[in-house]
Amino acid sequence: MKKILLLTFICWGITIAAKAQFETFKDSVVQLYGVVMTADSLRGIPSVTVKLRNQNRGTYTNEQGVFSIVVMKGDVIDFTSIGYKAKAVTIPADLKGNSFSVIQLMVTDTVYLPATIIKARPSREQFERDFVNTDVPADxxxxxxxxxxxxxxxxxxxxxxxxxxxxxxxxxxxxxxxxxxNGQFRPQPIFSPAAWAEFINAWKRGDFKKK
Structure with missing residues (x-):
């Protein structure tokens, strides 16, 4: 009987702890929604990346710049889009309730590219001349x-x-x-066909010319 009561007490404690943990987790969940617009004309920006920092989770804005995503209290949300400066929003850790809305304005990011000089295409004769006269270094x-x-x-x-x-x-x-x-005559290569062939080749190469 004591064992049954002890087991019942343990299960009751685990249930209370799990319920309290679930309530804490439920209170930390936030439904984040809002709209991303340009700062100068208040026009909705489509396809903006809305990503939780240091997490592989996020979403994109629709054609009107509207988005919605589930986050946690204290999370940092990064807004990035090509042609605009990146922005970040922090969800308050002491937020009351489980919803949070934001209107995020983004400023145009000006990028200066290096100058490009456009020249007229050379004629066939100019190309052939330059191609033939090009000095290609040996590899x-x-x-x-x-x-x-x-x-x-x-x-x-x-x-x-x-x-x-x-x-x-x-x-x-x-x-x-x-x-x-030693003690005998050396063979004379004057009658050797191989020696004569080597002599003729050396003569043709100019090995006997004075330098």
């Missing part, structure tokens, strides 16, 4: 292609000095070749 791919050309590589090879690694490698190769043919 990275074109620069890499130019640096890998055979003629460019040969010029760089002849003009740039060899570093220590290349010099030591060349000396070691010459020493190894001299040791390999």
């Amino acid at each position: 990275k791919i074109e620069i890499a292609r130019q640096n890998t050309l055979t003629a460019q590589s040969r010029i760089l090879q002849q003009s740039l000095p060899r570093d220590g690694t290349e010099g030591s490698s060349r000396t070691l190769r010459q020493a190894a070749q001299a040791t390999y043919y």
Whole structure:
């Protein structure tokens, strides 16, 4: 019997607390409605964004600038529209009742854009002339292609000095070749077709010309 009375008392306390919380929440809910107009001509502004600050909830004004939305006491309402300065309205936290109306006036926001110079369209001859004479800088791919050309590589090879690694490698190769043919005659490449082909190509390239 005591357990039943205790359980009944607990349920009764929870019901009272829930009812009090609901009454507090119900008292905090506010039906906000109003109209947004221009400050100079008092003309209704359509499609104005009416949004609760720091919340993903809001609405838009209709064609006459009228709106209606449910908010809470203490909420901040932001009014924004392209071409007008933004405005904000705070719902009083000590508001008596559950409705609040507002007439929000918005001022035109003047925006100065940079000057634009409009010129006549060039003729076909002018366009072709300017297009052909335009100096287009080479991109990275074109620069890499130019640096890998055979003629460019040969010029760089002849003009740039060899570093220590290349010099030591060349000396070691010459020493190894001299040791390999030590005590015997070296083969003469005069009868080698490959050597003659390389000689002819070098002659055509101008490798033997005096610089």
